[in-house]
Amino acid sequence: MANQTPAQEQAAPQDRPKSRRVGALSGLLPFIRPYRALMWGAIAALTLTAFVSLLLPIAVRRVVDTFNADDVTLLNQYFAAALGIVALLALGTGARYYMVTRLGERVVADIRRALFDRMIGMSPSFFERIMTGEILSRLTTDTTLVLSVIGSSVSIALRNLLLLAGGLVLMLLTSGKLTGLVLLLVPMVIVPIVVMGRRLRVLSRESQDLIAASSANAAEALMAAQTVQSFTHERVSRAAFSDVTERAFDAARRRIGTRAIMTVIVIFLVFNGIVGVLWIGANDVRSGAMTAGVLVQFVIYAVMVAGAVGALSEIWGELQRAAGATERLMELLAAADAVEDPATPVALPRPVRGEVRFQDVTFRYPARPGIAALNGVTLDISPGETVALVGPSGAGKTTIIQLLQRFYDPSGGSITIDGVDLRDMARSDFRAALSMVPQEPVIFAASARENIRFGRPEATDAEVDEAARAAAAHDFLSALPRGYDTELGERGVLLSGGQRQRVAIARAILRDAPILLLDEATSALDAESERAVQAAVERLAEGRTTLIVAHRLATVKKADRIIVFDHGRIVDSGTHDALVARNGLYARLARLQFTEGSAAA
Structure with missing residues (x-):
């Protein structure tokens, strides 16, 4: 078995019940x-x-x-x-x-x-x-x-x-x-x-x-x-x-x-x-x-x-x-799923205010039960607030985003939107209030227009074009052989990494949800595109509850509040200037990043 690939181990017939x-x-x-x-x-x-x-x-x-x-x-x-x-x-x-x-x-x-x-x-x-x-x-x-x-x-x-x-x-x-x-x-x-x-x-x-x-x-x-x-x-x-x-x-x-x-x-x-x-x-x-x-x-x-x-x-x-x-x-x-909708779901109150609360949340990934991804996390995010989540890799930042979408349920504590526990609602109900830009954007084997419209299928062509402009994607999409109607190929092979990221941002902009989730949304962009997208994201975040996960600290300076994670716990919070003044983990990350940036320049 030592020489088996993961695929072989996954499907090894001896691990399965036989046909009876x-x-x-x-x-x-x-x-x-x-x-x-x-x-x-x-x-x-x-x-x-x-x-x-x-x-x-x-x-x-x-x-x-x-x-x-x-x-x-x-x-x-x-x-x-x-x-x-x-x-x-x-x-x-x-x-x-x-x-x-x-x-x-x-x-x-x-x-x-x-x-x-x-x-x-x-x-x-x-x-x-x-x-x-x-x-x-x-x-x-x-x-x-x-x-x-x-x-x-x-x-x-x-x-x-x-x-x-x-x-x-x-x-x-x-x-x-x-x-x-x-x-x-x-x-x-x-x-x-x-x-x-x-x-x-x-x-x-x-x-x-x-x-x-x-x-x-x-x-x-x-x-x-x-x-x-x-x-x-x-x-x-x-x-x-x-x-x-x-x-x-x-x-x-x-x-x-x-x-x-x-x-x-x-x-x-x-x-x-x-x-x-x-x-x-x-x-x-x-x-x-x-x-x-x-x-x-x-x-x-x-x-x-x-x-x-x-x-x-x-x-x-x-x-x-x-x-x-x-x-x-x-x-x-008949496969059982760890996450199921309740038999009688509670509706998320409309209009959605966007208040998010994590109360003493503990979580371990099923594949890594011995390691706590989050350990007693309590986090209150007010409606319309922009909160940045920073910290070393594996500190628990992306886990916050995944739990908020209820891809997993916490092993302890509760997560609420506008006071309603996620486990009491239908997933399709509260997810309609979320808009997500992942770190690795998914581009489908469809046209550029349909990829952006994935965020809101009923959107008009004019709305798609407007979202693409806001995400600084209009110019390169217009330059494609058939413009917005160009097929982007499997996983968007016709686009560069930065271009795929901007299409994903345009998709989130078009969705126009009251809660915006950005997981390293600008990580694949060059400096010029990042500035353009950052301006678009700032406009998009106005009046919305926004969670930004970022390693590049320059992208979170303007956040209302920065939450610093380490080993699944919140170790500090505050504005950029206040965190730097405390000379803690955030200040150390900032010094490393900006020093490396200066050396590279």
């Missing part, structure tokens, strides 16, 4: 239930096709037994009836295919939507336990398996079950003696299906887990392709991906081998039995104990039954894989 039973497919019922009419229509169509298929051997028997008859009309009638049966079979099969496939596509689309809806609202602590690449694998690979089952395997399985049951009954009516001989073979066929099916179930789940690990590994490396190349890590990354992919292939190879052996055994036993029964039946025809037509009818039913058993053994393997996939999907849909 095909009954796990019952988790799909809530998604199928809304389309009961389509489901019953498909069942009716497959029942019709199975019934018609069972009539064909009787028609063949009549034709065979009338080969030597003097009345040609009767023979023609039997042939016409056979053609009618075939036409009915074709229509029923077409109707079954349409309804079953449509049902499968509809259900899988609903599952994908439900899964995305669930995942997009999960708190960051959830994504500390599972990689995004694995979720994407479940959204794609696992739902594709479910589609193959609903859209094909289940209907084929039901049809073959009907053919098996009906064929056995009609075989018994055709010849009890030959049917008894055939039934002696059933235990010999069932035993390998059950025994090897258990092994197949485990291998199917292992294979899917490793495919998810492979996807997670690839997503992680490709999303950081520039970093991989900068550190000439390609060989190691390729080796890691190759390793997990080979392990996935090995699991798939073992699954395929087990299924192939099971198929060989079942088909060998079934058709050996048919040959033996056919030999006995041929002797009965020679002795006059039965007609040739009866034997042909029995053989056709026997072949149908054998084919149904063979198909069911193959479909059983598909159902095993789909059961594992369904379990994985249901695990995500």
Whole structure:
């Protein structure tokens, strides 16, 4: 395990519960239930096709037994009836295919939507336990398996079950003696299906887990392709991906081998039995104990039954894989989140004044339970006040921003906006009153205009342009090939770091929320752009409650109050001049920064 990548460790199959039973497919019922009419229509169509298929051997028997008859009309009638049966079979099969496939596509689309809806609202602590690449694998690979089952395997399985049951009954009516001989073979066929099916179930789940690990590994490396190349890590990354992919292939190879052996055994036993029964039946025809037509009818039913058993053994393997996939999907849909909205949320009072209060807040990140990110923090921020949070890296500044957005809940104490505890409100309600500029801005693979409009989807083009001007982004956006309508590429690859930062600031300006959160918002800007954006931020902060997290102390000098953090505690507060005069941590940080700045100049 020491050589495993984080992606491999995350998805190691031995850490996961294995697929227990095909009954796990019952988790799909809530998604199928809304389309009961389509489901019953498909069942009716497959029942019709199975019934018609069972009539064909009787028609063949009549034709065979009338080969030597003097009345040609009767023979023609039997042939016409056979053609009618075939036409009915074709229509029923077409109707079954349409309804079953449509049902499968509809259900899988609903599952994908439900899964995305669930995942997009999960708190960051959830994504500390599972990689995004694995979720994407479940959204794609696992739902594709479910589609193959609903859209094909289940209907084929039901049809073959009907053919098996009906064929056995009609075989018994055709010849009890030959049917008894055939039934002696059933235990010999069932035993390998059950025994090897258990092994197949485990291998199917292992294979899917490793495919998810492979996807997670690839997503992680490709999303950081520039970093991989900068550190000439390609060989190691390729080796890691190759390793997990080979392990996935090995699991798939073992699954395929087990299924192939099971198929060989079942088909060998079934058709050996048919040959033996056919030999006995041929002797009965020679002795006059039965007609040739009866034997042909029995053989056709026997072949149908054998084919149904063979198909069911193959479909059983598909159902095993789909059961594992369904379990994985249901695990995500039922995943518990550390942060949930209350059953009866309290509404944030409107208009929002923007009073923020942290009362004796203690917090530890789930991934680092031994380290207190905040320890007994009490902080009162008045409506319209601009407060800067400063301190060394890891002091707890960004944690304040994350807790205020309720990405996590504090382990002790409370956080309120306008006197209402965040845990008593719906997250979408109070987050609508927040506007955020993160340290690492997220740019979507959309146009520049749509990226800015992300802050307020209903905004007009004129409002977007005004926000871009206020963020000093208008000039470079206008210079793009299609101006504001230029696609910025995945993660904004067409823009520099500073330009991405200004687009994010324009997004926050457009949102026009009463509480503004700036987490190193100007860290990626050059001096000229920083001055322009700083002026825009100052205008934006007027009349709003503003929290500024900054390492560059020059950006916080004009704050109404500066809060100094160290090791998760507030160690000082005041204006810039007052803090410098005290000669504490803030003064030391200021001296280091301004001295380095002078030396660099």
